[in-house]
Amino acid sequence: MTADPRSPPAGAPSLAHDSDALAADYERLSVTRQFETGKGLAAELGIGRGERVLDVGCGTGLLAEHVADLVGADGRVLGIDPLPLRIEVAQAKTRANLAFEVGDANDLGALPPAGFDVVLLNAVFHWLPDQPRALAQFARVLRPGGRIGISTRPPNGADAVRQPIFEAMTQAMAEPPFDRHPRPRTSFVVQVDAGEIRRLLEAAGFAPTLIEVRPIVRMHASPEAVVRLYEASSFGNLFAYLPPDLRPRARAAMAAKLAALMTPEGIAEQVRRLVALAVRR
Ligand SMILES: C[S@@+](CC[C@H](N)C(=O)[O-])C[C@H]1O[C@@H](n2cnc3c(N)ncnc32)[C@H](O)[C@@H]1O
Incomplete structure (x- = not known):
């Protein structure tokens, strides 16, 4: 039997665990995190007046709304995301040149x-x-000469800094009673490094113009805010393997x-972002 080309690929994350609360948490907590990298990506791509922009995996639409201001009245922005509840939040952002639809990369x-x-993919x-x-x-x-901008999480390479937040979260789930429910081995997060993204882009007909791994520090207000951001960013998949x-x-x-890990300034998280810009040949 041949797979339906429109069906989700094997290993795709579940879209069934999202909720109104997670969508609202994402909107609130991503403002000082993913939205910041997204604005940087839009600036580096030099998005300007009159351009037509597709924001893939737009989430609750903060970045698409920002880009709608950059392209102005003669441009247009379409944000798509497979999570209907995120698109519902996004659709409250109204601009004549901005539209949101449920859609899948x-x-x-x-x-x-x-x-x-x-085409933009920020944290997607x-x-x-x-x-x-x-x-x-x-x-x-994309039209020939059009640009793609990707900001994503690379794997932890040999040069990686320690990740105390990740270690604390993993350790908590390795203790009883959670250890009776091991995380499934098949992880749905696919992290690529600079060399891999270059090969993937070139194979798909793109000419990379910048590929860089950047360390960034992001602050969390409290331990609970870390958990909420990770649960909201993974649209509920963080704990989905555990009984409700x-x-x-x-x-x-x-x-x-x-x-x-809490300090008077909050919890600092050192993360690395892989930023890739390329032109469609
Ligand atoms: C961490 S959020 C990033 C949201 C947004 N781009 C931002 O900058 O805040 C990851 C998003 O990827 C979306 N996503 C997951 N699988 C996808 C797919 N197959 N196609 C498009 N988007 C997808 C999720 O629904 C979620 O909204």
Whole structure:
């Protein structure tokens, strides 16, 4: 049997665990985090007046709204995301040149070929298990000479800094009673390094213009805010492998471990971002 080309690729994260509360948390907590990297990405791409921009995996639409201001009245921005509850939050942001739709990077068949000048993926690429398939879709909807901008999480390489937040979260889930429910081995987060993203982009018909891994520090107000951001950013997948009645205890146990990292300024998290810019040949 041949797989339906429109069906989600194997290993795709579940879209069934999102909720109104997670969407609202994401909108509130991403303002000082993902939104910052997104604005940087838009600036580096030099998005200007009159351009047609597709924001793939737009979440609650903060970045798309910002880009709508950059392209002005003669441009237009379309934000797509497979999570209907995130699109609902996004649709409250109204601009004449801004639209949001439920949509999936794995199937952009409803969009015309060469209809966009820019494709943006901010904190989204690592959620796409079949990256060659998604990149082929982006190449199709971009005009020749159009640009793609990706900001994503790279794997922890040999040069990586320690990640106390990640260690505390992992340690909390390695203790009873959570250890009776091991995380499934198949992780749906696909992290690529600079060399891999270059190869993927070139194979899909793009000419990379910048590929860089950058360290950034982001601050969290409290241990609970760390847990909420990770749960909201993973649209509920963080605890989805645990039975529902254990999830509140898991949140509290993670927050308790993270409390050891609290300083008067909050909890500092050192993360690395892989930024890739490329032009469609
Ligand atoms: C961490 S959020 C980033 C949201 C937004 N881009 C931002 O800058 O805040 C990751 C987003 O990727 C979206 N996503 C996951 N799988 C996707 C897919 N197959 N196609 C498009 N978006 C996807 C999720 O629904 C979620 O909104």
